[in-house]
Amino acid sequence: QVQLVESGGGVVQPGRSLRLSCAASGFTFRNYAMHWVRQAPGKGLEWVTVISYDGSNKYYADSVKGRFTISRDNSKNMLFLQMNSLRAEDTAVYYCARDALDSGFYYSAFWGQGTLITVSS
């Protein structure tokens, strides 16, 4: 079955960097676009970024553009999110999610359990 396991969360000071990882298994990773979605404490879901199945196309929410970078390693079934210049408003649970259908961009069919990032001095 599809499994997505995020790691790399923790407490970080404003302005610093953090890298999240998502280990994928149970499906052919290289065939699917992958998303990061976040949820601030007590708030709703916010889409952050998506990367195409082959890594050639990446899209970002305006709130993170220029600060966050999504990447993937299809040889290791891994998804990453490099987060720079972190702000207090980036505090959230970050979920990685697999797109629904291979090769395109659709909706998030499978979700990991999330990892919490707290940006605080």
Added chain:
Amino acid sequence: EIVMTQSPATLSVSPGERATLSCRASQSASSNLAWYQQKPGQAPRLLIYGASTRATGVPARFSGSGSGTEFTLTISSLQSEDFAVYYCQQYNNWPPYTFGQGTKLEIK
């Protein structure tokens, strides 16, 4: 950017009764609309895609309808495990993919 607006923010319904949740898009999302269920401390779970197609394993009491700018999620006979927060998301015009703010379905 398509803004998604869900109503009501909170819905109180008794077990066994029907629940109707609404989602409105600021511009047409065609039928590219998904619904997710999220329980406390858990990740979201896909319920409906294409506005009306149930995801694998989703009980038949969940149904979705609508197209364009008006969408509805109906739960025909509420079970105890259905009390959760529900989000709609459009994937018609992106980036960004946009979610509604959620509807909390609580026990009356």
